[in-house]
Amino acid sequence: MERTHHLPDIRTLSPKELSQVVSELGQPAFRAKQLNEWLFEKNVCSFEEMTNLPKAFREQLAEHFFFAVPxxxxxxxxxxxxxxxxxxxxxxxxxxxxxxxxxxxxxxxxxxxxxxxxxxxxxxxxxxxxxxxxxxxxxxxxxxxxxxxxxxxxxxxxxxxxxxxxxxxxxxxxxxxxxxxxxxxxxxxxxxxxxxxxxxxxxxxxxxxxxxxxxxxxxxxxxxxxxxxxxxxxxxxxxxxxxxxxxxxxxxxxxxxxxxxxxxxxxxxxxxxxxxxxxxxxxxxxxxxxxxxxxxxxxxxxxxxxxxxxxxxxxxxxxxxxxxxxxxxxxxxxxxxxxxxxxxxxxxxx
The missing domain is CATH 3.20.20.70 (Aldolase class I)
Incomplete structure (x- = not known):
């Protein structure tokens, strides 16, 4: 898990940057709204909790970002x-x-x-x-x-x-x-x-x-x-x-x-x-x-x-x-x- 410290905290991205990430990872645009809800309304602390996102997409996100939660x-x-x-x-x-x-x-x-x-x-x-x-x-x-x-x-x-x-x-x-x-x-x-x-x-x-x-x-x-x-x-x-x-x-x-x-x-x-x-x-x-x-x-x-x-x-x-x-x-x-x-x-x- 040590590598995570070199990854950016996904919660530091703006809605616009999240939309960009979603499209770069080949996902439909509506996924950005779902991500936003999980991150800022439901305040989840891991990708596993984002239950309405495809597992493969959650794994991709985990490769690129992490949660710098205490x-x-x-x-x-x-x-x-x-x-x-x-x-x-x-x-x-x-x-x-x-x-x-x-x-x-x-x-x-x-x-x-x-x-x-x-x-x-x-x-x-x-x-x-x-x-x-x-x-x-x-x-x-x-x-x-x-x-x-x-x-x-x-x-x-x-x-x-x-x-x-x-x-x-x-x-x-x-x-x-x-x-x-x-x-x-x-x-x-x-x-x-x-x-x-x-x-x-x-x-x-x-x-x-x-x-x-x-x-x-x-x-x-x-x-x-x-x-x-x-x-x-x-x-x-x-x-x-x-x-x-x-x-x-x-x-x-x-x-x-x-x-x-x-x-x-x-x-x-x-x-x-x-x-x-x-x-x-x-x-x-x-x-x-x-x-x-x-x-x-x-x-x-x-x-x-x-x-x-x-x-x-x-x-x-x-x-x-x-x-x-x-x-x-x-x-x-x-x-x-x-x-x-x-x-x-x-x-x-x-």
Whole structure:
């Protein structure tokens, strides 16, 4: 099977190129439509599954192309039902993906990069730096993998796994469109959420997209010096400019950005920090997700006590800001926010 790596992934071909392949292999033109359906609507991962194509034709296709789908290296199942996967691509690069089923719904958290360059102090993913960015197809493949494993249709996707999506903007947008396409997984645009540390030029570009995709911003502090300490990778995008960019975003789109705020004991749960967050949000269209920081071994940071989280929620609500305290899914298998770092990887990969 080694030769397959030198073959192109058939899913990278455009409909026009697929039609060309069909005619070069001496097949009738309607086969191109069938191929398209198998590849992009049914999201199959092998030629054998294309049951309405002649066997000889499937064999020809297998000689010329392959599917660069990821292999599952490890799967862990949490007591809350969520599943974390370590998925490895044909070049050996691996990422983590999390599936979160709940009554009739299936949310998937995908990675946009292997590793991350942002260097956020409280996040395990950033500790190893960036290996490479993923392609749009590799992002979609994570969603398809979870859907197949759980035997359920995916109803929402959050781009909140490893990596900074806006540092891989074009492929992220392509993946969003593939997931949203009625010829693809057909997930509603509002159920596709991208989380950024706050890369301002791409927040502006995101605001210009015609689709109703959802924006989340990792805020974690509304005081500049604290945010610089926690999120050194976005130091140059100041809070003042971030605030302006988000105002512009809501004016252009009419949509409500979500702010992610992981509460860290003694760092961003103090009185001045809480006041600053309330000031940052008050009078703007936004929704704040409060999360107790998830524990990372050897980290100097500890989660805020729940009473502090509840106090901040009360303060925000008193100022008219929509706020939710988010329960972390999968923390017992290191699948929660900030915990994705492929702990098992060295054992399994040569």
């Amino acid at each position: 292999t599952e290296v490890v799967k862990q199942v949490s007591k809350d039902g969520s599943r974390k996967y370590l998925l490895q691509f044909p070049d050996g690069v691996a990422v983590e993906t999390v599936g979160m089923p709940s009554r009739n719904r299936l949310a998937v958290c995908i990675s946009t990069q292997a590793g991350c360059n942002m260097g956020c102090a409280f996040c395990a993913t950033g500790l190893a730096g960036l290996t490479r960015s993923l392609t749009a197809q590799e992002m979609v493949d994570q969603v398809v993998h979870v859907s197949r494993d759980l035997g359920e249709r995916v109803t929402s996707v959050v781009f909140m796994g490893q990596g900074e999506p806006f540092a891989n903007f074009n492929e992220t947008v392509r993946a969003l469109r593939m997931l949203n396409s009625e010829h693809g997984l057909n997930i509603g645009a509002r159920h596709l959420t991208v989380s950024t540390c706050g890369i301002i030029p791409n927040i502006r570009a995101f605001a210009d997209l015609p689709e109703q995709f959802t924006l989340a911003v990792s805020l974690h502090s509304a005081i500049q010096s604290t945010r610089n300490q926690l999120m050194p990778g976005v130091k140059k995008y100041t809070l003042v400019r971030l605030h302006e960019a988000l105002q512009l975003y809501t004016e252009k789109t009419g949509r409500r950005p979500t702010y992610e705020f992981a509460m860290i004991e003694g760092i961003n749960d103090t009185n001045p920090e809480m006041n600053a967050l309330c000031d940052f949000c008050e009078g703007t269209l936004c929704h704040v997700n409060l999360i107790q920081l998830n524990d990372i071994p050897d980290s100097p940071f500890k989660p805020s006590p729940m009473k502090k989280v509840e106090e901040l929620q009360r303060r925000l609500q008193m100022r008219g800001v929509e706020t939710t305290i988010r329960n972390s899914r999968g923390s017992d298998i290191d699948a929660a926010c900030g915990q994705l770092k492929q702990r098992k990887i060295n054992v399994h990969l040569s």
